[in-house]
Every structure is written in C-alpha cells, then in structure tokens.
Amino acid sequence: MTAAQDVLETVFGYPSFRGQQEQIVDRLIAGGDAVVLMPTGGGKSLCYQIPALVRPGTGIVVSPLIALMHDQVQALRLAGVRAEYLNSTQSSEERDRVASDYRAGLVDLLYVAPERLALDSTRSLLSSAPVSLIAIDEAHCVSQWGHDFRPDYLALGELGRIWPDVPRVALTATATRATHADITERLGLQGAEHFVADFDRPNIQYRIAPKNEVRSQLKELIEAQRSPTGEPVAGIVYALSRKRVEQTAEYLNANGITALPYHAGLDAAVRENTQSRFLREEGIVVVATIAFGMGIDKPDVRFVAHIDLPKSVESYYQETGRAGRDGQPALAWLAYGLNDVVQQRRMIEQSEGSEAHRRAQSMHLDAMLALCESVTCRRQQILRYFGQESGPCGNCDVCLNPPETWDGTVAAQKLLSTVVRLDRERGQAFGAGHLIDILRGAETERIRSQRHDELATYGIGADLTAVQWRGVVRQLLAAGLIASRGEYGVLGLSPLSAEVLSGDRVVLLRKDTMEAAPRARKAAAAVADLAEHDRPLFESLRQWRAGQAKEQGIPAYMVFTDATLRELSSRRPATLDALDGVSGIGASKRERYGQELLAVVAGAASERNAPERG
Structure with a gap:
C-alpha cells in the first residue's frame, strides 16, 4: 500500500481515490506543481491534504474566507490531523501558540488568508520550519477574468520565488480557458501539470423561468422542495441587492419558511450566527448576496435559487455548485426577466475600469443571457462554456419540457419601428413599459399628453399581451437586436436592428411558459436509496x-x-x-x-x- 493510499484509508476513511485525485496527489508528493480545475463537491481538498501529510513539513493552504478555514480545520481535527489556522479572529495568545507549534513541527496543515500571507511577519514565520507544499484554494480569485477577482491574490505569484523547491497547487471549481490561462500566468505555474476534471454535476437539475411575481414563485418552489417525509430542506437564495435580500427573507418568514438574511452590511455577529445556524440546523434557508457561499462546505443543500440574474456563467455555476455536494438530487433554479437585462447592461456601462474590462463584462453577460434564452439543453451549454462537450442531459427544464419557438420577426419589426418613429419624429426615447403601452393601444395619461396615440404604430401590437411583449423585448435585448441605454434603460437601435427592420434577419423567439412556478420534483431525502x-x-x-x-x-x-x-x-x-x-x-x-x-x-x-x- 502506498503512503497516499494509507492516509486516504486510515485518516479519511475512504477506500479509493475518485477521478483524477490519485494522479494529482502523486504529482504533488513527487514535488511537482499542479493546476486543478475540479467542480464543487469533486474532492479538491484531499488533493492537497494527503500530500501535505505524506511529505515532510507543514502544508500551507491559502484560503480566502475565515469561515472556510474554521470549518476545514475542525473537520481535519476530528479526523486526527494536526490542523491550525492564522487569522484575525484569534487573540494574540492563540496566534503565538500556533506559531510556536508550527516552529516545533507540530502542525500538519496551516490555513492562512492571502492578506495575512502578504505580511512580512507571516512569511518570516513560515520560513522558520519546513514547508511540505503550498495550496492556493479558490485560485480564480487571482484572475482578472474570474468572477471573484481579489487584488490580495496577486502577491501569491511571489511564492514560487520564496520557496522554489516547494510544490505548489492552484485549485478552483470554475474557470474558462481565459481564467485558466490567467491563473497559470499570474501564479508563475507555467511548468505545472494541468488537471481538468469532468465539470458535469449530473445530480443538479437546472431550471430557468421567466419572472412572474418572483417572490410567490420562490415560495412555491421552496415548498415543493420538502423531503418525502415532509421536512423542510436546506437551501440558498441569491439576490442582487441588500434591500432585496432583507425583503425576500421577511416575505418567506411571513409565509412559514425559516429564512435568514445575509449580506455584507449586516453586523459581523449576525452574519456569523446566520452561517452557524445554516450549518448546524436542518431546513434553514439563507437569502443572501454573493457575500455568502464561497466558504460553505455544507453537503446537503438541496436547492440554490437565483431571483436576480448572475453576472456570468462562471458566477452562476460556482453558486449553483453549492447544491447537492453529497451527490444526492438537488435543484438550481433561476428566475429572470426584462429588468434583469436592463439593470445588468446599465451596471456595466456605469462600472469603473477600462474599456477592455467593460467589454469582458459584456461578454460574460452575453453568455449568461444566451444560457437563459437557450432552446437546447442547459447542461450542454454550461459545459461547453467550460470547454467540455456532452449530449443532452435529459434532466434540465429544456430537456424535460422542450420550449416552443415562434417567428417573432414581425413583432420585432413593430417594436423597432416604434423606437425609430419616436426618435425621428419626436426626438424621444422611452423604456420598455411605455413602448409596450403604445403597441398595445393603451389609453394612459402619458400617451395622451405625449400624443403618442397619433403614431402609426399605435395599437398595432394588440395581438400580444403585455407579458408576451416583455418577453419579446427581453429576448431582443439578450440577442443584441435592440439596445438599452442610459441611467433609465431607455431603448434604442443596436448595430443589428437594421437587419431586422429590412427583413434580412429572421427572429425566432421562445414561447415563455408563465405558470406561477415550475413544480420541481421533490428533493430526494438521504433515505431514498435505502431498503x-x-x-x-x-x-x-x-x-x-x-x-x-x-x-x-x-x-x-x-x-x-x-x-x-x-x-x-x-x-x-x-x-x-x-x-x-x-x-x-x-x-x-x-x-x-x-x-x-x-x-x-x-x-x-x-x-x-x-x-x-x-
């Protein structure tokens, strides 16, 4: 039995390695560098924990979140591993004890934050005893193309110079080819062996629904996620703003669902209590901004819901990957509407940074919109985004209920013609709501005061409901066939609009299914596969x-x-x-x-x- 296999069995209690774990472990034990792309729940931690225990010295793990350090150290100690961490939550006496144990060779694994590792005092401490390996977790944080860029990670590129003979491994759950290349370059891992695991999480069912009273949709969805014995299950709901987080949590609680808000504006003690309850209690739902989740190692999260559009497919995949880490069936649900598209476009236009940065953000958003409006398998599109090809999964909303499409060319021309006439005849621009009112022939005070009932396109779109017209506008925005501009999201022509108006471009649209909420299959309880x-x-x-x-x-x-x-x-x-x-x-x-x-x-x-x- 090899030393690695012995540690796997006697320390962690697993009979065999999974996937590429064994090759990664062997590479690091032999002293080589590695870059590891492995989905959430794929077993990344063992890839550096086992080599750290086999090689002489202490393994250094760079981790971005204090909560993640604390949980991993607790779990390692239960397994008999001498694990410690250094962070700002400790007293000076605790840090001194950890430092003393480290110098004495009594620490197998030491977790540190990138900010602390940048301190001269920390580097001096680490240089006072042998280092077995250096693991950089959540390595996408080093990349400007990643979804959670953190400047403190940039200094980690110096580690190879400080410890040239110590193997290094960078690990992340989500990375496109561009992010992958950037991680390699910035961390100086050009000589590393690269391990890219299968990104598929077949136990997760992906569903994307048009918004229609989203809080009511969410409530019905959560109620459908009870276990077969009727017990509530754990889940995470992501929202874009702090206000939306608090309002949604309040609504769910008022409807009998135990929901806790979490965002960076809450007191640290409140956030810590929320995270503690989520990890320790059954059936808790956390409503959060993206400030919550990266360090969450809870295996039995049965659903992740997004009530606002994520900024990129990487963000979406990272966040949905927090569901079903135990391999049991789980749900990833996203509600998405016209306002999401307008808001995200506006945020990109107003964001700080270079033009190249804004272009990159627009590309990320375009890929996310393409996923939302897809008429082919969701999983296929997600995997293709990460460079992996697959067949239809048979377990996403598109595979289970293939959407109908319709020829929306005439509808698109009616909408664009209204935009043109307002601009050329009146020098005006309006948002989607007012344009839809014009097309449907609504008799509003605004239409009367602006004399928009005199436009040639007034009332020519009465064959579609307001909800259907919002779907048309949303899909045209997603495809770049119409543009959203300015602080108020007024609509204007895009470079592709002329092709639609001239009839040179056929516009195929998907029919939105506007039921209150898709009834997801009930989350399987842990007993489902037991006699x-x-x-x-x-x-x-x-x-x-x-x-x-x-x-x-x-x-x-x-x-x-x-x-x-x-x-x-x-x-x-x-x-x-x-x-x-x-x-x-x-x-x-x-x-x-x-x-x-x-x-x-x-x-x-x-x-x-x-x-x-x-």
Missing part, C-alpha cells in the same frame, strides 16, 4: 449524530455524512473491525465514535427483533 427495513436504523443514526453535533458545537456532517450513515444502515456492523472500510470512518473517528455506533446498530436490531405485542 425500507434499513430506514429506521438510518433515522436512529441521524438522531445519535445530531446529539453528538450539538454536544460538540459542530455541524452534523462533520461527525459523519449521510453517505456514511447510509452505509452503516445497510451493512449493520457488529464489531469495531467491521467498521473498517465504511466510507468516512478513519482510525481517529473509529476510536472516538466506534463503540457508540455499534450500540446504536445493536439497539435498532433488538427493537427490530422484539416480538409484537397485542
């Missing part, structure tokens, strides 16, 4: 785990994951030796929890075999 007679034992093990988690003040999954409890329920071990080979039970956890696990299994067996009483 009926094993389910009572599984529930007993869950109750035991909940007690352990509460006693230790840690999330339940840190004790054991649902996958481990399922395996225990089906195998029903009767001795400590029989616990060997159960996924997720390493030597430390066997010693700590083994006897109690056996007692729970034995108790369930006694209850099952007890004679029935009249």
Whole structure:
C-alpha cells in the first residue's frame, strides 16, 4: 500500500481515490506543481491534504474566507490531523501558540488568508520550519477574468520565488480557458501539470423561468422542495441587492419558511450566527448576496435559487455548485426577466475600469443571457462554456419540457419601428413599459399628453399581451437586436436592428411558459436509496449524530455524512473491525465514535427483533 493510499484509508476513511485525485496527489508528493480545475463537491481538498501529510513539513493552504478555514480545520481535527489556522479572529495568545507549534513541527496543515500571507511577519514565520507544499484554494480569485477577482491574490505569484523547491497547487471549481490561462500566468505555474476534471454535476437539475411575481414563485418552489417525509430542506437564495435580500427573507418568514438574511452590511455577529445556524440546523434557508457561499462546505443543500440574474456563467455555476455536494438530487433554479437585462447592461456601462474590462463584462453577460434564452439543453451549454462537450442531459427544464419557438420577426419589426418613429419624429426615447403601452393601444395619461396615440404604430401590437411583449423585448435585448441605454434603460437601435427592420434577419423567439412556478420534483431525502427495513436504523443514526453535533458545537456532517450513515444502515456492523472500510470512518473517528455506533446498530436490531405485542 502506498503512503497516499494509507492516509486516504486510515485518516479519511475512504477506500479509493475518485477521478483524477490519485494522479494529482502523486504529482504533488513527487514535488511537482499542479493546476486543478475540479467542480464543487469533486474532492479538491484531499488533493492537497494527503500530500501535505505524506511529505515532510507543514502544508500551507491559502484560503480566502475565515469561515472556510474554521470549518476545514475542525473537520481535519476530528479526523486526527494536526490542523491550525492564522487569522484575525484569534487573540494574540492563540496566534503565538500556533506559531510556536508550527516552529516545533507540530502542525500538519496551516490555513492562512492571502492578506495575512502578504505580511512580512507571516512569511518570516513560515520560513522558520519546513514547508511540505503550498495550496492556493479558490485560485480564480487571482484572475482578472474570474468572477471573484481579489487584488490580495496577486502577491501569491511571489511564492514560487520564496520557496522554489516547494510544490505548489492552484485549485478552483470554475474557470474558462481565459481564467485558466490567467491563473497559470499570474501564479508563475507555467511548468505545472494541468488537471481538468469532468465539470458535469449530473445530480443538479437546472431550471430557468421567466419572472412572474418572483417572490410567490420562490415560495412555491421552496415548498415543493420538502423531503418525502415532509421536512423542510436546506437551501440558498441569491439576490442582487441588500434591500432585496432583507425583503425576500421577511416575505418567506411571513409565509412559514425559516429564512435568514445575509449580506455584507449586516453586523459581523449576525452574519456569523446566520452561517452557524445554516450549518448546524436542518431546513434553514439563507437569502443572501454573493457575500455568502464561497466558504460553505455544507453537503446537503438541496436547492440554490437565483431571483436576480448572475453576472456570468462562471458566477452562476460556482453558486449553483453549492447544491447537492453529497451527490444526492438537488435543484438550481433561476428566475429572470426584462429588468434583469436592463439593470445588468446599465451596471456595466456605469462600472469603473477600462474599456477592455467593460467589454469582458459584456461578454460574460452575453453568455449568461444566451444560457437563459437557450432552446437546447442547459447542461450542454454550461459545459461547453467550460470547454467540455456532452449530449443532452435529459434532466434540465429544456430537456424535460422542450420550449416552443415562434417567428417573432414581425413583432420585432413593430417594436423597432416604434423606437425609430419616436426618435425621428419626436426626438424621444422611452423604456420598455411605455413602448409596450403604445403597441398595445393603451389609453394612459402619458400617451395622451405625449400624443403618442397619433403614431402609426399605435395599437398595432394588440395581438400580444403585455407579458408576451416583455418577453419579446427581453429576448431582443439578450440577442443584441435592440439596445438599452442610459441611467433609465431607455431603448434604442443596436448595430443589428437594421437587419431586422429590412427583413434580412429572421427572429425566432421562445414561447415563455408563465405558470406561477415550475413544480420541481421533490428533493430526494438521504433515505431514498435505502431498503425500507434499513430506514429506521438510518433515522436512529441521524438522531445519535445530531446529539453528538450539538454536544460538540459542530455541524452534523462533520461527525459523519449521510453517505456514511447510509452505509452503516445497510451493512449493520457488529464489531469495531467491521467498521473498517465504511466510507468516512478513519482510525481517529473509529476510536472516538466506534463503540457508540455499534450500540446504536445493536439497539435498532433488538427493537427490530422484539416480538409484537397485542
């Protein structure tokens, strides 16, 4: 047995490596550099944790979020690994203790933030003892093309010069070819071996719906995500603004759904409490801005919902990847409307930075809009964005309910003609709402006062409803066939509008299905793949785990994951030796929890075999 395989089994309790893990581990143990692109839930952490334990010295892990450090260190300690972190939440006495242990060679893995690593005092400390490897997690933060650029990451390119003989590994869950190349360049990893895993998350079902009373849609969606036993499940709802976060959380709570707001404007203690409750309690929904999530390692998040349009496919994929990390069925749902397109375009126009930066943002948005308006498999488009080809998945909304298309050329010409006439005849420009009123022949005060009922296009679009016209405008904006301009999002011609007006371009549009909310299939509970007679034992093990988690003040999954409890329920071990080979039970956890696990299994067996009483 190799040293890596031994650590995998005895420390982490896994019988075998998954995917490319073994090749990455071997590369780092041999002293080589690596760049790893692996989706959320793919097992990136083991790729650097195992080499750090095999090689002499301490593994240094650069991590962007304090919450992530804290959780990973807790989980490692439960597995018997001597893990520590250095960050601003510690007292000076705690940091001194960690420094002393590090110098004495008593630390296997040390987690630090990029900001702290930039300090001369930290680099001096790290140079005082052998370093086994350097892992840079969430490496997309170093790239200007990534979705979460952080300037502090730029200094990490110096690490190769400071520790030239120490292997380095950069890891991220989402990166396009441009981001991948940028990570390699900025971190000085030109000689690294590159490992690009399969980006597909087949357990996640992708659904994108047109907005129609989005809060009501969201409520119905969450209510549909209960487990087969009727219990609420954990989920994350992403919104663009702090105000929207708070209003949505308030609405959900008023409708019987336990929802907690999370954004950067809240007090640090409130954010910490929200994150703690989400990790430790069942059925909590967090409504958040993108400030929440990167450090969340909760495996049983059953849905991620977006009620505002993400800025890029990378952001979307990173955020939806927080669902279903345990491999069980999960849902990624996005509600998207005309105002999203106008707002995102306006934000790009008003953003600071160079023209090249704004062009890059526009390209990201165009790809996101193309995904939203797609009439082909969502998963195919997402994977193609990351350079991976696949066939139709059969498990997204487009595959399950193929959308109808219709020839929207005449409708587009009517809309564009109205824009032209207002501009040329009156020197005016308006937003979508007023243009739709003109086309539908509405009798509003604004139309009367502006004498827009005298326009040749007044009333020529009465064959479509206002909702249908908003769908037309949204799709034309997404395709670049009409333009949104200025602070108020008024509509004007784009470089492609002339082709539509002249009839040289056919405009095919998708028919929006405007039901209140697509009823998603119910999230599968952890017991779904268990035999009926094993389910009572599984529930007993869950109750035991909940007690352990509460006693230790840690999330339940840190004790054991649902996958481990399922395996225990089906195998029903009767001795400590029989616990060997159960996924997720390493030597430390066997010693700590083994006897109690056996007692729970034995108790369930006694209850099952007890004679029935009249």
